[in-house]
Amino acid sequence: QQQVKQSPQSLIVQKGGISIINCAYENTAFDYFPWYQQFPGKGPALLIAIRPDVSEKKEGRFTISFNKSAKQFSLHIMDSQPGDSATYFCAAIWGQKPSGGSYIPTFGRGTSLIVHP
């Protein structure tokens, strides 16, 4: 069962454009939503994260928008650059560890972003 659904699977954007990646989750017990960026040949690296008590978080050209009622969150990359070309993963983590459970992130399937010069 996929608890975090990520779309699109791939995305091509022109330099200077806006890249938008969407994620939807099912379990309202999730309380922390990080995004990871993975360059070819490297491991995923934490990019930006949001808590459900805020609707938006911005770090430079990267913004997370969060819609708690819709159980959706998205990553916006403004003024996309060729150096942003990478695979992006959204994730969700429990706010309170369930009985017998653990704080293991649930990852989306990833979005391959290509930014053309």
Add this chain to the structure above:
Amino acid sequence: DAGVIQSPRHEVTEMGQEVTLRCKPISGHNSLFWYRQTMMRGLELLIYFNNNVPIDDSGMPEDRFSAKMPNASFSTLKIQPSEPRDSAVYFCASGREGPRSSQYFGPGTRLLVL
């Protein structure tokens, strides 16, 4: 901080051989994760350790896979015998266990089983 260290970075082996992947987590982190990444299946969690104890190994595909964490600074993932379908990139990640914790991934081991 050196980050998560994995070795080897690349491994090519023949079907039936034993493969051992190694991981050194970031000092002070008490959670360690092993992941497998393929084009078909994406990023899959294989096993999760907390304070050196295996907590969740439900992602380990079969008995050919085993993982150990003898101390806080070292973990291994072993495949015996290896099969071509085990070809993938294997990542180790570490973190501090908690509700808003982040994971720090190593560079991965690219495994090719011929």
